[in-house]
Amino acid sequence: MWFCEGICGTLSNILLIIAVILALHYVYLLSNRNYWINRGVFSPNSGALFGNLPGQVNGKRHIMYELDELYKKYKSSHAYIGIFNFRSPRFLVFDPEVAKDILVKYFKNFQGTELYGKIDEKSDPLLGGHMFVHIGEKWKNTRQSISPAFTNLRIKATHPIYVNVYEKMKNFIKNEGTKKNFSGFDAKDLCARFTLSVVSNSIYNVDPKVFDGSESEILARAQSFLTPSKKFMIFSILYSIYPFLTKYFKMTFTQPGSEKFFLNLMMDSMRQREASGIKNLDYLEYLIGLKHRKEIDDLGIASHGASFLIDGYDTSSNAIAAALYELARNKKIQSKLREEIKSKMPNDEDFTYDNIMALDYLDQIWHETLRCHNPGSYLARLCTDPITLNLPKEKKVHFIPGDVVYIPVQSIFKDPEYFNNPLKFSPERFAPENGGVKAFMDRGVFFPFGLGPRICIGNRFALAQGKFGIAALIRDFEVSLNPKTVEDSEIHPQAIIVGVTNCFLEFKEI
Numbered sequence: 078m079w080f081c082e083g084i085c086g087t088l089s090n091i092l093l094i095i096a097v098i099l100a101l102h103y104v105y106l107l108s109n110r111n112y113w114i115n116r117g118v119f120s121p122n123s124g125a126l127f128g129n130l131p132g133q134v135n136g137k138r139h140i141m142y143e144l145d146e147l148y149k150k151y152k153s154s155h156a157y158i159g160i161f162n163f164r165s166p167r168f169l170v171f172d173p174e175v176a177k178d179i180l181v182k183y184f185k186n187f188q189g190t191e192l193y194g195k196i197d198e199k200s201d202p203l204l205g206g207h208m209f210v211h212i213g214e215k216w217k218n219t220r221q222s223i224s225p226a227f228t229n230l231r232i233k234a235t236h237p238i239y240v241n242v243y244e245k246m247k248n249f250i251k252n253e254g255t256k257k258n259f260s261g262f263d264a265k266d267l268c269a270r271f272t273l274s275v276v277s278n279s280i281y282n283v284d285p286k287v288f289d290g291s292e293s294e295i296l297a298r299a300q301s302f303l304t305p306s307k308k309f310m311i312f313s314i315l316y317s318i319y320p321f322l323t324k325y326f327k328m329t330f331t332q333p334g335s336e337k338f339f340l341n342l343m344m345d346s347m348r349q350r351e352a353s354g355i356k357n358l359d360y361l362e363y364l365i366g367l368k369h370r371k372e373i374d375d376l377g378i379a380s381h382g383a384s385f386l387i388d389g390y391d392t393s394s395n396a397i398a399a400a401l402y403e404l405a406r407n408k409k410i411q412s413k414l415r416e417e418i419k420s421k422m423p424n425d426e427d428f429t430y431d432n433i434m435a436l437d438y439l440d441q442i443w444h445e446t447l448r449c450h451n452p453g454s455y456l457a458r459l460c461t462d463p464i465t466l467n468l469p470k471e472k473k474v475h476f477i478p479g480d481v482v483y484i485p486v487q488s489i490f491k492d493p494e495y496f497n498n499p500l501k502f503s504p505e506r507f508a509p510e511n512g513g514v515k516a517f518m519d520r521g522v523f524f525p526f527g528l529g530p531r532i533c534i535g536n537r538f539a540l541a542q543g544k545f546g547i548a549a550l551i552r553d554f555e556v557s558l559n560p561k562t563v564e565d566s567e568i569h570p571q572a573i574i575v576g577v578t579n580c581f582l583e584f585k586e587i
């Protein structure tokens with residue numbers, strides 16, 4: 078009896094302690110719910126645990142849809158609102174003028190991205206060396222040392238690589254398309270093979286062999302790089318609930334083994350190029366130059382190489398896949414583009430970098446694709462220096478380091494106030510007679526590559542790669558949707574780079 082009483086007593090003590098901990102935790106979760114209200118910022122009701130973005134935790138909805146729902150609900154009455162991602166306050170901007178000011182005018186105060194201070198540079202030197210995770214001098218130095226790799230001259234010099242890779246893709250399409258069990262090309266997969274080949278040839282001078290049916294380790298490594306591990310997801314959630322944890326624990330994003338793989342790949346490529354005595358104007362040559370000028374150590378070079386590979390392949394492949402999807406379901410637009418290509422570049426030798434870049438209608442299609450299917454779902458800026466901003470309606474809002482601003486680019490790009498009939502794929506909205514892309518950029522409502530000092534460093538490379546891929550395919554094939562395609566499919570909840578999903582294409586040679 079006394080024994081049972083003892084156990085019951087201990088059990089009830091344990092239960093009491095658990096209940097107290099849970100109650101204290103609940104109080105902690107709610108303790109900052111006036112964070113925005115105290116600063117005079119409207120803040121809609123939010124759930125105690127998940128805040129305003131519950132899809133982040135239950136994994137049911139991509140954050141882009143959650144931000145869009147808030148945008149549609151509050152944009153007509155507010156220029157910005159204060160929300161919570163779990164317990165972490167987020168300042169959600171609707172007004173493009175405010176967004177532009179934060180990205181450009183007040184960059185000094187809002188320098189960081191959401192990843193700043195969270196990545197463990199020791200255990201994850203590949204992502205740790207990426208400019209995206211840094212601020213201040215470190216960011217500036219990395220950006221300055223990489224920027225010259227993206228001059229027009231160097232990008233133009235990559236053209237022969239596109240031609241070479243495209244020939245392989247064309248044969249792949251023709252061969253696969255005639256197989257008995259063929260049921261359409263997964264648009265994203267096909268375009269990823271193209272851009273990965275281009276980028277891998279440009280940085281490592283290595284053909285990843287993605288069009289010959291063999292397993293490609295580079296492709297697998299690149300894909301796993303963009304698939305957040307469970308550990309990373311758990312850390313992200315914990316940081317949102319307990320932001321102070323970033324001071325004690327940093328995250329490793331890169332999958333085990335990647336560091337060694339990309340380091341060896343980079344070093345082997347540099348050794349082979351130097352031994353060959355070949356001089357080229359490609360990115361490999363540029364990275365070799367950096368090494369010789371001793372501006373950066375081997376791991377730093379490997380990090381540059383890997384980040385170029387990752388940044389360069391997935392964003393662009395999503396954009397090309399989205400363009401093909403729209404062209405396949407808008408056959409008139411496809412024919413009009415083909416006419417432009419054939420009339421301006423009737424022969425193979427006319428298919429040059431300069432001629433492709435001069436195609437007006439292709440340019441409109443490219444921008445309309447980035448408007449309808451931008452690979453980025455939102456922009457985030459971390460306040461790094463305190464500032465009080467004068468916001469619309471004479472309001473002053475004070476920001477402190479650690480505050481994060483969200484800019485819902487997808488919602489702004491599809492807002493009927495700025496774009497007529499926004500859900501319609503209509504390249505003509507960017508036609509020169511309508512003011513071109515510039516008209517929308519000047520209004521601050523279209524910035525597919527971001528704005529300000531952190532604007533995409535690879536935008537010209539993306540343009541060259543994307544336009545080449547689209548123009549070459551449309552010149553040679555009529556592109557259609559395979560019936561397996563699920564039009565307007567939802568984006569996967571955990572996708573980092575967003576694009577069309579469940580899109581399967583068929584190609585008929587012309």
Ligand code: HEM
Nearest residue numbers: 208209388389392393396452525526527531533534535539
């Ligand atoms: C269609 C293709 C692409 C799109 C839509 C795109 C979009 C963007 C955007 C919106 C940003 C700014 C992020 C921010 O402000 O927080 C960015 C940054 C960046 N992009 Fe791209 N990008 C594309 C292709 C590329 C390519 C091909 C490369 C390199 C080969 C690249 C490298 C980078 C880098 C390194 C940054 C970070 C810049 C910094 O933090 O200073 N991107 N990109």
